[in-house]
Amino acid sequence: MSEATQSLQERLAAIIAQTPPGMRLPSEPDLAREMGVSRASLREAMRTFEMQGMIHRRPRAGTYVMQPPAVIESGLEVLESIDTLAARMGLPVCMGDVSIQKRLATREEATALGLMESALVLDIRRSILTQKKAVAYLIDVLPEGLIGDEEMCEFQGSVLDLLLKRGSPSLQSSRCEINVIQANRELAKVFGIQRGDGLLMFRAWLYTVSGQVIDYSFSYFLPGYFRFHVVRRVGQVINPNLNPTIK
Amino acid sequence: MSEATQSLQERLAAIIAQTPPGMRLPSEPDLAREMGVSRASLREAMRTFEMQGMIHRRPRAGTYVMQPPAVIESGLEVLESIDTLAARMGLPVCMGDVSIQKRLATREEATALGLMESALVLDIRRSILTQKKAVAYLIDVLPEGLIGDEEMCEFQGSVLDLLLKRGSPSLQSSRCEINVIQANRELAKVFGIQRGDGLLMFRAWLYTVSGQVIDYSFSYFLPGYFRFHVVRRVGQVINPNLNPTIK
DNA sequence: AAAATTAATTTGTCAGACAATTGACGGATT
DNA sequence: AATCCGTCAATTGTCTGACAAATTAATTTT
The missing domain is CATH 1.10.10.10 (Winged helix-like DNA-binding domain superfamily/Winged helix DNA-binding domain)
Structure with a gap:
């Protein structure tokens, strides 16, 4: 535009x-x-x-x-990092332990990112703390080599913000799947909760304008600390049968 | 249009x-x-x-x-009833027990619907079954008198579909808040799960074109049976500071 | 005073035009 | 032969001016 x-x-x-x-x-x-x-x-x-x-x-x-339906722009439909969101909600947050490693992609990750099965990926995990308590745990998986080592140094806690700041490749949208899962041992330890307790989970694919997935992420949220919402419209979106020649 | x-x-x-x-x-x-x-x-x-x-x-x-980011129109951003969604996902569902009653609005409901505290509301509760197992539990609260008794007779399981079919008042959008809660006794009984188990919960306000809330609803989903997603855009939505004269 | 008529508004649509930049093509140069 | 560069058609962004149809307000008539 x-x-x-x-x-x-x-x-x-x-x-x-x-x-x-x-x-x-x-x-x-x-x-x-x-x-x-x-x-x-x-x-x-x-x-x-x-x-x-x-x-x-x-x-x-x-x-x-029109009467503004609450705040049309502050929902999930706009992609922003958890850090930005937390800041806007007035939640004082800081980044907890960060783990960055290069490793082989799992089959699931290779599929999600469109890579070969033996490809290397960058695995970034970190927790978000408020008052010394973990309220979110974020896992990003990216193709290896996308982000240089010197860029990793200025990592502030958000892969999205880093990519946006860099400007290339141009990002288009993120497909975010919403689920509830029971905490496994790793997550229970991170959040200090019981195994089996419910957690909100987002699984997201971050797309570039060229349609490639460059970030496959899992985000876990402790209930009660974040409030996500979506504005759902009554049938305004035109819905063509998607490309039959490709499909 | x-x-x-x-x-x-x-x-x-x-x-x-x-x-x-x-x-x-x-x-x-x-x-x-x-x-x-x-x-x-x-x-x-x-x-x-x-x-x-x-x-x-x-x-x-x-x-x-552009490369279509999966299916842009099939996410939460389009408002459709659970029944319609389930049908599209190929899940054979039927409606479980239905409970319809008129009662006084709670303070929370009165606030949500913009009613007086002593107003009457219509409370519609029902479960959605698949293979004799409850996978969703829906509670709709509407102002009393909005839906006539004869209309209630042809209630198929979705308040939204009923309102859409009637055409009046014209609906605009729904604000849907996404949460995870621990099942209380009532919900545990409905779903046949343990108290404290995690459930996905949507709290939604349904707006007419004139900006009034005509449906305040809670939807509970058993994890694993539904797959909700949202397409999140990278900063395309213009975000004006909302009406300062009104706010 | 009420009803009917008229006039002014307003969105939806159309035709035609120009500017600025891109991208491909051909020619010149090394 | 390969590369570089200038030219030119193509394309979107924007503007002007116009007309049709329906709504709404104002005016006139009964």
Whole structure:
């Protein structure tokens, strides 16, 4: 997305945010003039927010600001590191023991990352502490060689943040599977809980824009310390039958 | 969204789906001519799919079809009933015991639904069985009077499907909070598990287009029978500071 | 005062145009 | 023969101006 477009979207977002829910926005010609862009460009940006359910366009009547369904952007649909999340939730956290090792990929990991079975992977494990108590345990598995040793030195606790900061390869999205598991011995020890106690688990595949998986991760969370949510939409997403020639 | 717009989006979705990932789409003038719409309209539709990450537009180079990140539309971001989900996953399910009662709202429920503390609510509880084993337990709390008695007769197991079928009030989205809890006595009995065993829990607020909550629900899932996932995007969502005049 | 008519708005769509940059092609150079 | 470089068509981003259809407000009529 171009910079100008980004700027237009941000400015429009601000205008929408400053308009009380239920109120009508200025008409498109007025708003376009006011913002110094053409009506066509404005309409494209409008479509963005219509997709997000932030505005509702009634033909020949006007464009209305919707009641914000809580906070549309603060849910799981936006990918951010646990550290960033914890910081935003006001939870004072620090990184516990870090374990970094190179090893052979398991079959599961090789499949997930699209590697040969004998490939080497980088295994990064660390816990997140709050008040000296582990509340999250994160395991990232990446193809070996992706991150240089000198880069590893400035590892702050988040593989995602490191990749984002580096800027390459460009990341697109993460597929995150949500599960509940019973703590095994390793996890029980990490969290100081009983074996068999329930833990929230995310299994995630991090995709680049080219569609490759460059991070396969497991995240375990002690119940009660994190609050994840998703905004689910009522049938707005167009759902074509996916590429039959490839499938 | 108008019907013509819907049609254009569906046709464009089909074209995108039929184009192998990585390939370039026809240029905008060509595609617009081919589809019989103006370039401006086509670009608005394009923006929709760019938002979804299905295409990538490179200025002065072309529009490229992205590798579909697994199935973008089958995650939690689309709101569908457990019954619909189970059916799609090929899980043969049936509805277990149903309990419907009118009662006074608890303080928590009154807050969630925006009702007076002494208001009446409709409490619907039911379990979902597969092979005579409970795998999910659903509790919906709605304002009393929203659903008529005659409508309750054709209750098939999903409040959401009932509301969607009726069409009014128009639903917009659901805010779904994800948690893990330890089974209490009631839940242990329902699922036939031990007290303290971990369960996946969704707490959800169902919003109408006018921003009102019309369903406050708790859903409990036995681990292993359902697979929920979310596609998380890397910073595409514009995040304005929400309405300061209202907040 | 109420109803009917009229006029002004507003979104949806279209056609045509220009700018800036990319990427491929051909030619020149080493 | 291989490489480098300039040229040029192609493509997206953006703009201007316009019209249709329906809604909404204002005006007129009964």
